[in-house]
Amino acid sequence: MSTTVVVQQPTAGSGNPLMVTGIEGHRDWSTGLFDCFDDLKSCLLGFFCLPCTVCSVASRTGECCCMPYCVQGGTVVLRSRIRTIGGIQGTACMDCVILSLLGPCAVCQMQRELDNMGVPK
Numbered sequence: 656m657s658t659t660v661v662v663q664q665p666t667a668g669s670g671n672p673l674m675v676t677g678i679e680g681h682r683d684w685s686t687g688l689f690d691c692f693d694d695l696k697s698c699l700l701g702f703f704c705l706p707c708t709v710c711s712v713a714s715r716t717g718e719c720c721c722m723p724y725c726v727q728g729g730t731v732v733l734r735s736r737i738r739t740i741g742g743i744q745g746t747a748c749m750d751c752v753i754l755s756l757l758g759p760c761a762v763c764q765m766q767r768e769l770d771n772m773g774v775p776k
Contacts, residue, residue, distance in 0.1 A: 680744035684764060685771040688753065691763045694770075701763040709733075712765050715774050716740070730754050730762070737765050741772055 691698040701708045709730060710720040716736050723729035734750040737743070753761045 680738060681742045682744065684743055684768060686764060686767045688757060688760050688764050690767070691760060694763070694767055697763050697766045697770075701759050701766070705759055705762060708762050708766060711776065712737075712762060712769065715769050715776060730758070734761065734765055737768055741768060743768075 686693065691701070697708070706724075709723045712733055713722050713729070714720045716733055718733065718736075719725075723733060726732065728751070731747065731751050731754055734754060735747050738745050738750070
């Protein structure tokens, strides 16, 4: 029986300790864009009070709750931030397209992702 002692933690990316993950991300979203009905609470909150849901997402990511409404493109920034925190694959351009076409579904997906990642409310 042998014991292995880890002296230096392995890092993702190109071996650069400043990079936490690769540029592409290492996983997909934990729920689909149209999985709103799997979590009826977030679905109803997103449908009837989307501004409240967006403010909640902003607060949970460490931003001011008013940021999405005070910063142009703030919701796109939030989606990109969640992707970065979670190592989720995607691009800022795709975030913009998804939020433009399917905004409420995307915000509910962001809320579910934060729940699944264990980010406190």
